[in-house]
Amino acid sequence: MSTVATRELTMADALNEALREEMQRDPTIFVIGEDIARHGGLFRVTAGLLDEFGPRRVIDSPISEAAITGAGVGGALIGCRPVVELQISDFVSLAMDQLVNHGAKWRYMSGGQVSVPLVVRGPISNGIGMAAQHSQTLEAWFVHAPGLVVIMPSTAADAKGLLKSAIRDDNPVVFLEKRLLYSRKGEVPDGEHLVPIGVADVKREGRDVTIVAAGASVQLSLQAARQLAREGVEVEVVDPRTLKPLDIDAIAESVARTGRLVVVNEGARAGGFASEVVARTLDHVPLSEFKATPERVTAKDTPIPYATPLEREVLPSLEGVVSAVTRVMQG
Amino acid sequence: MTSVETGASVALTQLYLAMARIRAFEAKAMDLFAEKYIRGSVHPYTGEEAVAVGVCAALRPEDYITSTHRGHGHCIAKGLELRPMMAEITGRATGYCRGRGGSMHITAMRHGMLGADAIVAGSLAMAAGAAYGLQLQGKDAVVVAFFGDGGAQQGIFHEAANLAAVLDAPVIFVCENNQWAISTPISCAIRIENIADRAAGYGFPGEVVDGNDVLAVRDVAARAVERARRGEGPTLIEAKTYRITPHSAATPTDNRAPDELSYWRERDPIVRFGRELVEAGHASPERLEELDRQAGEEVEDAAEWALASPYPDAAAAEEDVYAPADWLTPGRLA
DSSP, X not given: OOOOOEEEEEHHHHHHHXXXXXXXXXXXXXXEETTOSSSOOTTSTTTTHHHXXXXXXXXXXXXXXXXXXXXXHHHHHTTOOOEEEOSSGGGGGGGHIIIIIIITTHHHHTTSSOOOOOEEEEEEOOSSSOOTTSOOOOHHHHHTSTTOEEEOOOSHHHHHHHHHHHHHSSSOEEEEEEGGGTTOEEEEESSOOOOOTTOOXXXXXXXXXXXXXXXXXXXXXXXXXXXXXXXXXXXXXXEOSEEESOOHHHHHHHHHHHOOEEEEEEEESTTOHHHHHHHHHHHHSOGGGOSSOOEEEEXXXXXXXXXXXXXXXXXXXXXXXXXXHHHHHTO | OOTTOOHHHHHHHHHHHHHHHHHHHHHXXXXXXXXXXXXXXXXXXXXXXHHHHHHHTTOOTTOEEEEESSOHHHHHHHTOOHHHHHHHHTTOTTSTTTTSSOTTOOOBGGGTEEEEEOSTTTTHHHHHHHHHHHHHTTOOOOEEEEEETGGGGSHHHHHHHHHHHHHTOOEEEEEEEOSEETTEEGGGTOSSSOGGGGHHHHTSOEEEEETTXXXXXXXXXXXXXXXXXXXXXXXXXXXXXOOOSOSBTTBOOOOSOHHHHHHHHTTOHHHHXXXXXXXXXXXXXXXXXXXXXXXXXXXXXXXXXXXXXXXXXXXXXXXXXXXXXXXXXXXXXX
């Protein structure tokens, strides 16, 4: 039984605490992004940092996603630990060259002379009618880029502990936050709270089916698990928390036990992270141990539409997760 | 060594030697490409030597530069050693980047070389951020970002220049206007006479300089560097120059008019500076020949050393994708 005292925080407040604590301990950290200083960030993640750390370390930038990302890479090369906020994570398409062609590769191309301790963070803003240019879930893009670390937390405690680890890591990290989770409260341990990169967390134990889900898909999967439990199906929800590196041992251990795998992911289906999890699991769990063909519950292969019934149709749903689990239970 | 050289003469002849080194290095690199010791391509800096050498003459060892696909000249001007440079572009384990980068991606942190970037204008925001980060850490080092006239039409140029301006970052953007983007003349790319004029749009000085005049380049760069060190922010320098060899070893076709080429060959920055040194009594013609010979010998030595060096062990291909971390265990990444 844990004796660590906790407080209830929203995910936004937990992220804010992580930034504040890390900036207090390391003067080389600067935070740069659009509306992050005076306004404290559109979603309040950087609220109050300007007052505490001043305008040299908390920078309201021009609307220049490529330049602020590139400046983050450059700052990292000479010994700073920049944290770049993308106001909406979709805007990363403007910064992909700086992130992937520069940040992710500079260490390798230099033969290991440099490291790039950079965090690029921003919200995934789907599910609220923001339409196709503000609602993408793009983790597969980053997982596909050698050199990047990709993190997608599902709880306030994980968000805080992982952001602190991301800032301390010597590699470029893409940190994806779900906008709908910013206001969700959760228990966060008091004091120094670090969550290690590359370690999954079993969010619910169960003997029948393994669901692998990260970020907002964890909440959806837990909801499905509660519903299925009433029908006597015990679902285990494994949250990898970091998508690259991936704790494949934890996933494989669970699947080897249940023999059934469902991956829930809000990204588009083709070339998506769900497909990657299925393939990677097959590398580690013999086909003979599967009692059913693995299922993927993903967004459909469309841009994210605006109108409520359309967006609901495209994104993974509770019914979609429940029926996928039901299918694997039927073998 | 002539005994009449004064301190000033020594400094000037060193500039000549640096330019001669670049010229000899590129000629050798082209030969090694033809002999298939170099993969991919080589983008020779031939004809533009006065820009890199002039700018780097205004820098301290602790200052940084970023470079381009046409980057050998910047490296040599910043003081990189020829042996590991040649080893890098011939793909050897003894290269600056252990054979990972090649001709277009030489990084040498111990010489203040943040890296050569083969994405046109790609390094400008990195340079601005590095400059800002140095200032934030209380250092008075500056960063020079070299790029070409083609790069001035990239979006990142505008974003980086503007961001550097609002951050007062100690960065100097050096646009080497060699007037051609492979086969496209600058007249097809921009509708203004001087790229330096764009600096006004970002709120910092822009200066045009004769990029084939090494001392003029040095003086303009020195003013920009001092301004940056004083915390007064960026400068855009446009050095008008010309590459007198084709775009690259892999694309030898040259559609430029012979008249234009001969016009610029007559304005060769090395020949011109040599003539000035002789006329001003800083060096004899024999001394310049000696420096040319020295440059050639250094380059030959570097090539011999490189070609005698081992290739990287294939097993090293997966090293250094990530910096050391607790989570870096096999099987976790792919």
